[in-house]
Amino acid sequence: MIQAIGLTSNPRQELPPAVDDVSFEARTGRVTALLGAQGAGKTTALRLMLEIQQGRGVTYFRGRPLHRITHPSREVGVLLGEVPGHPGRTVRGQLRMLCAAAGVPVQRADDVLEVVGLVSLRDQRLGTLSRGMDRRLGLACALLADPHTLVLDGPADGLSAREGGWLHGILRAHATQGGTVLFSTADPKEAARTADRVVTLDAGRLVADQEAGDFARTRLRPRVAVRSPHAARLGTLLSKEARAAQRSIEVVKEDGNRLSVYGSTCADIGETAFRHGILVHQLADEIGDAGPAAEAAAPAPEPAVTAPAPEPAGAVTAGDAAGAPTGGDSPAGAEASAPAEAEPVPAPKNLVPLATTDPVATTGPVTATAPITAAQPVPAVPSPLPPPIYIRPARGPLRPLRYELRRAAGVGTGYLTMAAVLAVSAVLCVFLARSGHTPQAHLLAAWPQELPLPPAALGAGLLGALAFGEEFRHPALAADRGTVPRRLGLLSAKLIVAAATALLLCLLVLASDAALLHLVYGEEVARVPADWLSLGASWVALVAGCAWAGVLAGGVFRSTTAGLAAVLAVPILVVPLVQKALEGPSVRSAAGLPGRLRDLALVQWPFGVERYLAGGVRMVAQPVGSALMLSVTALLCAYLLTGMRGRAR
Structure with a gap:
């Protein structure tokens, strides 16, 4: 069950708030429609309910409330706007990645594909899906964690009648199985046809909260649908006879040979067609659109003040002072209580919340209203302002490493980047070997002296920047349930995957360059240097450091471009600053540090660890290594500070 109380968006400069003091309920086992024209505040109300927009209410x-739920995606399935996903990812890959984020078994992806009828399109790219298939995928994402509640914003917008009927059938089945469904729509006929209860918004305010039958009777105009090959002539005759009889009707010409006649009956239209010899193919009563007549006929919404019971367990609705149930959830004969010290209020139309305790109820607090009479006291009046709504930061993936692996391997960007790096490195190493002036270590790494970084380091930095960039450009973590999080678990998974990718890229570049040099110039050019172990450690540290710099910069600045710019800034901007700081006679060399550490420990280093340590020290002693280490440290501190600031708010 959903209880929305006092939803109010923040003011927009001199304009009124998009949503102003909206309160309603969506009951378990029923489908509730949030109806309103464009700009009525439907989407804003849903965003306030999901705590992804600031305002007031609860x-x-x-x-x-959503921020008190441990795993929100397992309680509420959400679809707001388009499906957030990389256009190059497959349907099945998207769902499997979200399975890792929601912490559900990967087999759940195949289950929801069968439910929404996308099994045959599981290998289709998201960017090639039609509108109807995109809506099906969005519903699959909402159902992935098997939530109790579905909150959907315009799920049938742009769909054909057949697709819309199928989607509403799925929503009805979910409600029948004991779930809660709330969806927004701008079509009053859709709301009356598919929902059990209709909540109507207009200019950000609640104007009606009715059962679907009452809504169709009071707010929709009945009409007669007519199909005839002589529709234009029949419409003219109907208008002429209505003027002669001083009756008010409205004839609307639809597409093709169809008429919609408001204010008349099938019998009157049939008699007119018969008298004038006009052939009629269809004559049926229908429910039409909401019109000016509906506004006058609609009852004003009853003022109600609702508030949750303080204890979530055991609270249910109570009836009015006479003991009658108010919405089907309260037991018959429930009695209300109020403080005896309160001062009676003679206004009988005001409503106050009542609550009672039932040991059978387990769904938490459910509010109800009852009329105040002169003999009934009123409790203390609460604060006129509802509590503020703060933007809820989303949780990170429940299985971050598995999520990151599927995210990185699900699109072809990484594979194309690695292929481009291998191709550029191969061409560069052949030309460098031809000139004969490049050291052997730089030759195998395809690192010309003119370039600030080798191609492998630039490629690793780009892959690292893309690791966080995808969440911001294509919100893989379902941003409709919160902002993209700055979590240490997600960061650690991205750093591990980035380092593994950098190591793989290093090995591929060295192996391919050595094989190509041996093929073109012979064994002499492709020989392995004597200190290959320390050089390899330095090489891996350089490429992995660039990858980490891209990851951290992408997370701090929320941009792939900024992540790659941070990698390029290391040799272009940071290295000259480090060189300038290290200039002068006070500079000391770190040569011999592994040996001195070994003497200090008085033990022999196993497995040649001193060679690795020497390579690391040599890497740090170089200007590029020092600048890279400094940059990574600064970006890590900035990431941690921004994450702590976001949690403090």
């Missing part, structure tokens, strides 16, 4: 999902 929303309870089975008795708990």
Whole structure:
């Protein structure tokens, strides 16, 4: 069950708030439609309920606000706008990646594909899906964690009648199985046809909260649908006869040979067609659109003040002072209580919340209203302002390493980047070997002296920047349930995957360059240097450091371009500063540090660890290594500070 109380968006300069004091309920086992024209505040209300937009109010999902739920995606399935996903990812790959983020078994992806009918399109790219298939995928993402509640914003917008009927059938089945469904729509006929209860918004305010039958009777105009090959002539005759009889009707010409006649009946239209010999193919009563007549006929919404019970367990609705149930959830004969010290209020139309305790109820607090009479006291009046709504930071993936592996391997960008790096490195190493002036270590790494970084380091930095860039450009973590998080678990997974990718790229570049040099110039050019172990450690540290710099910069600046710029800034901007700082006679060399550490420990280093340590020290002693280490440290500190600041708010 959903209880939205006092939803109010923040003011927009001199304009009124998009949503102003909206309160309603969506009950378990029922489909509730949030109806309103474009700009009525439907999407804003949903975003306030999901705590992804600041404002005021409170929303309870089975008795708990969303920020108090441990795993929100397992309680509420959400679809706001388009499906957030990389256009190059497959349908099945998208769902499997979100399975790791939600912490559900990967087999769940295949299950929801069968439910929404996308099994045959599981290998289709997201960028090639039609509107109907995109809506099906969005529903699959919402159902992935098997949530109790579905909150959908315009799920049938742009769909054909057949697709819309299928989607509403899925929503009805979810409600029948004991779930709660809330969807928004701008079509009153869709709301009356598919929902059990219709909540109507207009200019950000609640104007009606009715059962679907009452809504269709009071807010929709009945009409007669007519199909005839002589529709234009029949419409003219109907208008002429209505003027002669001083009756008010409205004839609307639809597409093709169809008429919609408001204010008349099938019998009157049939008699007119018969008298004038006009052939009629269809004559049927229908529910039409909401019109000016509906506004006058609609009852004003009853003023109600609702508030949750303080304890979530055991609270249910109570009836009015006479003991009648208010919405089907309260037991018959429930009694209300109020403080005896309160001062009675003679206004009988005001409503106050009542609550009672039932040991059978387990769904948390459910509010109800009852009329105040002169003999009934009123409790203390609460604060006129609802509590503020703060933007809820989303949780990181529950299985971050598995999520990151599927994210990185699910699109072809990484594979294309690695292939480009291998091709550029191969061409460069052949030309460098031809000139004969490049050291052997730089030759195998395809690192000309004119370039600030080798191609492998630039490629690793780009892959690192893309690791966080995808969440911001294509929100893989379902941004409709919160902002993209700055979590240490997600960061650690990205750093591990980036380092592994950098190591693989290093090995591929060295192996391919050595094989190509041996093929073109012979064994002499492709020989392995004597200190290959320390040089290899330095090489891996350089490429992995660039990858980490890209990851951290992409997370701090929330941009792939900024991540790659941070990698390029290391040799172009940071290295000259480090060189200038290290100039002068006070500079000391770190040569011999591994030996001195070994003497200090009084033990023999196993497995030649001193060679690795020497390579690391040599790497740090170089200007590029020092600048890279300094940059990575600064970016890591900036990432941690921004993450702590976001949690403090």
